[in-house]
Amino acid sequence: MLLVKTYSRQRAESERYADQNLNQIELQVRQAMSGQLFFGVVQVFMSAVPAIIYLVSGWLIASAQGQGFDPGITAGTIVAFTTVQARLLFPMMALMRVTLDLQTSRALFSRIFEYIDLEPEIVDAPDAKEPSSDPAVAGRIEFDRVRFRYPDVPDDTRPTIDDVSFTVEPGEFIAFVGASGSGKTTIGMLLPRLYEVSSGAVRYGGDDVRDLKHESLMERIGVVTQEPYLFHATIAENLRYAKPDASDEELEQAARLANIHDTIATFEHGYDTVVGERGYRLSGGEKQRIAIARVLLKNPRVLVLDEATSALDTLNERVVQRALDDARSGRTTVAIAHRLSTIVDADRIYVLDAGRIIEQGTHDALLELEGAYAALYSQQHS
Numbered sequence: 001m002l003l004v005k006t007y008s009r010q011r012a013e014s015e016r017y018a019d020q021n022l023n024q025i026e027l028q029v030r031q032a033m034s035g036q037l038f039f040g041v042v043q044v045f046m047s048a049v050p051a052i053i054y055l056v057s058g059w060l061i062a063s064a065q066g067q068g069f070d071p072g073i074t075a076g077t078i079v080a081f082t083t084v085q086a087r088l089l090f091p092m093m094a095l096m097r098v099t100l101d102l103q104t105s106r107a108l109f110s111r112i113f114e115y116i117d118l119e120p121e122i123v124d125a126p127d128a129k130e131p132s133s134d135p136a137v138a139g140r141i142e143f144d145r146v147r148f149r150y151p152d153v154p155d156d157t158r159p160t161i162d163d164v165s166f167t168v169e170p171g172e173f174i175a176f177v178g179a180s181g182s183g184k185t186t187i188g189m190l191l192p193r194l195y196e197v198s199s200g201a202v203r204y205g206g207d208d209v210r211d212l213k214h215e216s217l218m219e220r221i222g223v224v225t226q227e228p229y230l231f232h233a234t235i236a237e238n239l240r241y242a243k244p245d246a247s248d249e250e251l252e253q254a255a256r257l258a259n260i261h262d263t264i265a266t267f268e269h270g271y272d273t274v275v276g277e278r279g280y281r282l283s284g285g286e287k288q289r290i291a292i293a294r295v296l297l298k299n300p301r302v303l304v305l306d307e308a309t310s311a312l313d314t315l316n317e318r319v320v321q322r323a324l325d326d327a328r329s330g331r332t333t334v335a336i337a338h339r340l341s342t343i344v345d346a347d348r349i350y351v352l353d354a355g356r357i358i359e360q361g362t363h364d365a366l367l368e369l370e371g372a373y374a375a376l377y378s379q380q381h382s
């Protein structure tokens with residue numbers, strides 16, 4: 001609606017709607033009419049049959065009697081025959097209609113089956129196992145010469161992720177920075193195996209993610225996506241999506257950590273406020289903090305934060321950042337950030353450029369290097 005209004009497209013959209021409606025009318029009429037011509041002909045024929053029989057037999061009987069011999073059949077028999085015949089034909093018509101209905105429904109079925117028959121691209125291996133819960137390796141992440149190209153991208157182009165290798169030990173905090181489109185979000189998606197790598201391997205806790213039960217892997221990885229997604233439901237329901245049996249106290253605790261509880265408390269319906277389609281009734285920063293509260297409630301072993309605080313003002317960002325600092329303890333954290341101030345504490349920072357890691361090190365080491373990172377940093381702080 002906002003887009004329609006700000007681009008003053010009301011008239012064009014109304015026309016488009018009217019066009020679609022006309023199209024719809026035409027289709028519905030066509031659907032209602034399909035097969036009806038055949039039935040019309042059959043029905044006319046069936047109604048006409050008794051009349052024709054009466055006419056022909058009447059004429060035969062009359063002319064036989066006129067010539068003075070017995071026609072061998074009486075008018076009464078003819079009437080009885082046509083009555084019984086009509087009774088037989090109507091149920092047959094009804095059966096034919098069922099056939100017609102089945103025919104038209106088949107078109108719908110085939111479209112539904114198209115989805116039911118889809119083979120999921122990512123399935124568990126037959127001997128898939130649980131990720132290791134050994135604290136020494138649980139939460140360790142390893143990218144080993146990973147190459148990746150999105151499925152619909154032609155093979156002769158450069159891979160989106162090109163020969164990326166790195167290791168994160170359990171509990172470490174690493175960060176990815178780089179230009180827009182350099183592949184940061186993509187790395188965040190490969191980790192929970194939302195896509196399959198083209199070559200190389202992604203490992204979790206020492207095991208290739210392709211050897212692990214996908215559901216169990218997902219349970220251990222929490223992702224705050226770049227565009228937080230909220231359902232058209234209440235705030236409490238959105239939070240409980242991460243943990244259906246969470247108590248009210250747990251919800252509040254997570255919300256407090258994400259610095260959103262006080263804001264929710266000012267809403268008339270509090271946690272029962274319905275957020276609207278995709279959360280349009282909340283500000284960008286509020287949505288982001290609810291998404292953070294949701295992931296804290298999930299309490300995953302690995303936290304992937306894709307620009308998780310980008311929509312917050314400096315003050316809020318600092319508070320949420322502190323909450324995330326607390327949340328980071330005992331977890332592996334992969335942060336993706338444009339604002340470098342949020343990742344200066346990272347154990348390692350990787351600079352991505354067109355799918356390749358071009359620099360890596362701590363904040364201080366990278367500044368000393370005076371390369372891409374140092375340039376980025378001085379841009380933001382000049």
Ligand SMILES: Nc1ncnc2c1ncn2[C@@H]1O[C@H](COP(=O)(O)OP(=O)(O)OP(=O)(O)O)[C@@H](O)[C@H]1O
Nearest residue numbers: 150151153160179180181182183184185186187226
């Ligand atoms: N589903 C997709 N199918 C095909 N190409 C994609 C898809 N998603 C992203 N890409 C492409 O992959 C490249 C990397 O995208 P990615 O989202 O990882 O960038 P990013 O580093 O997160 O950028 P930003 O900082 O803007 O969020 C881009 O060139 C993008 O156009």
Ligand SMILES: [Mg+2]
Nearest residue numbers: 184185226306
């Ligand atoms: Mg991104």
